[in-house]
Amino acid sequence: MPQLLRRPTRSRLAPASADFGFPWARPLLSEFFDIGRDVFFETYVPIDMTRTDEAITVVASVPGIDPDRIEVTLDRGVLTIAGTASGSSAEEGDSFIVRERRIGSFERSVRLPRGVDASAATSNYANGELSVQIPLVEDHKPQRIKISKN
Helix, strand or coil: CCCCCCCCCCCCCCCCCCCCCCHHHHHHHHHHHCCCHHHHHHHCCCEEEEECCCEEEEEEECCCCCHHHEEEEEECCEEEEEEEECCCCCCCCCCCCCCCCCCEEEEEEEECCCCECHHHCEEEEECCEEEEEEEECHHHCCCCCCCCCC
């Protein structure tokens, strides 16, 4: 009976971690698949925007960022959240193997629906989330219309 030859199982790693049988290609593949990653992580701020009958609320995820380094502006219906994240840097002679934490500046702008009262906007920072509440002006609040029966 013939012996069964076992081949090593194929790695299920991400393409940047696999070398496809060419170990010398690993650094090239790693650089290729990481193109733009630094820019994306440094500038992207995920948000949720909700609306009630009274206000628009925007919640931005900005974990680990000092609220004193965040600036919130509202100009002509555009809410902008900008700031700077300072992270740890490598000591002289050290090099990063993986670097995913945000460092540097970021900015996120979102157009708000019409009818917000920018002068009454408030914000709060807690547990890595920045919440901005912008009240709706009275004439833009939904009005119920009573239906009459004949």
